[in-house]
Amino acid sequence: MTLDRAARVLVAGSTGLVGSAVIRRLERVGFQDVVGIHSADADLTDTAATRSVFERLRPNVVVDAAARVGGIAANHAEPVEFLNDNLLIQTNLFTAAHAVGVHRLLFLGSSCIYPRDAAQPIKEDALLTGPLESTNDAYAIAKLAGLVAVQSYRRRYGHRWISAMPTNVYGPGDNFHPTRSHVLPALVRRFYEAARDDAEEVVVWGTGTPRREFIHSDDLGAACVHLLDHYDAAEPVNVGVGTDVSIAELAELVAEAAGFRGRIVWDRSKPDGTPRKLLDVSRLAGTGWKPRFGLAEGIRDTVEWFASSATRL
Ligand code: GDP
Numbered sequence: 001m002t003l004d005r006a007a008r009v010l011v012a013g014s015t016g017l018v019g020s021a022v023i024r025r026l027e028r029v030g031f032q033d034v035v036g037i038h039s040a041d042a043d044l045t046d047t048a049a050t051r052s053v054f055e056r057l058r059p060n061v062v063v064d065a066a067a068r069v070g071g072i073a074a075n076h077a078e079p080v081e082f083l084n085d086n087l088l089i090q091t092n093l094f095t096a097a098h099a100v101g102v103h104r105l106l107f108l109g110s111s112c113i114y115p116r117d118a119a120q121p122i123k124e125d126a127l128l129t130g131p132l133e134s135t136n137d138a139y140a141i142a143k144l145a146g147l148v149a150v151q152s153y154r155r156r157y158g159h160r161w162i163s164a165m166p167t168n169v170y171g172p173g174d175n176f177h178p179t180r181s182h183v184l185p186a187l188v189r190r191f192y193e194a195a196r197d198d199a200e201e202v203v204v205w206g207t208g209t210p211r212r213e214f215i216h217s218d219d220l221g222a223a224c225v226h227l228l229d230h231y232d233a234a235e236p237v238n239v240g241v242g243t244d245v246s247i248a249e250l251a252e253l254v255a256e257a258a259g260f261r262g263r264i265v266w267d268r269s270k271p272d273g274t275p276r277k278l279l280d281v282s283r284l285a286g287t288g289w290k291p292r293f294g295l296a297e298g299i300r301d302t303v304e305w306f307a308s309s310a311t312r313l
Pocket of ligand 1 (some may be wrong): 027069070072073079112136168178179180181182183184186202205206210211247270271272273
């Protein structure tokens with residue numbers, strides 16, 4: 001079922017952590033006509049602008065890695081933007097893709113679409129079985145709408161569109177903003193700067209007890225291309241690595257990779273969010289894919305990238 005390497009593949013969100021990794025992977029496995037678009041090429045929250053890009057580029061295959069994303073603080077502070085922008089972006093992309101006859105599309109969701117108290121590891125069939133985590137419910141509802149849209153286009157028009165639900169992603173080129181980013185890049189910045197400045201302590205949010213699963217962006221990029229080649233069903237596919245760590249363990253790993261030897265202080269005034277998010281990846285494993293990066297190695301890779309780019313960020 002592998003895709004024709006001559007197909008024109010459009011990756012929306014091409015400068016983001018996930019989109020850029022998908023493009024690298026597509027090119028690596030021999031796709032000859034990969035085009036990326038991002039917000040500077042077209043405002044994807046604008047229906048007409050999105051439509052005209054699709055009419056100009058006429059893709060055969062689409063990967064939707066475009067989204068407004070952010071960590072727990074950004075999601076909590078800006079629920080309206082996270083809901084509206086993501087609904088608009090995906091609706092515009094799907095409508096335009098359908099209009100120009102795109103039969104193969106991969107939509108990227110998020111593991112936060114699962115109920116806050118879902119049984120762990122989380123199977124795809126836990127969807128909509130309980131209430132969401134409140135700190136990111138607006139983002140999660142938008143992504144759930146995207147998943148149902150993909151299923152609806154399949155049912156109504158027979159398109160071979162699919163959805164992947166990745167766990168927390170990290171890697172070189174991530175958003176390393178000190179307060180708006182996700183935990184892993186936030187800690188990379190904080191521990192790197194503390195080691196550089198010989199600081200005595202680093203503050204980490206929450207209690208350190210929540211557990212998260214992290215996938216390197218190159219592994220996620222590879223999984224996305226693998227799914228385009230080998231998966232075609234309405235049910236989403238979890239994309240993860242199968243193991244999780246506590247935020248306290250994560251902080252230790254980042255401290256070590258950054259060469260920080262001081263104290264870690266917990267700021268319990270900050271929210272913990274979902275207590276645990278570990279995906280059941282048996283459906284993905286059943287398609288014959290497994291990750292390549294271990295977490296310690298991936299963190300070293302990311303710290304190295306940040307160190308060499310820190311003056312620009
Ligand atoms: P989540 O997986 O959707 O909750 O997203 P995050 O990556 O933002 O947060 C994961 C966990 O890391 C939460 O329990 C946060 O409280 C914790 N955390 C600790 N320090 C930080 C930090 O500096 N930034 C962020 N975003 N989260 C942090």
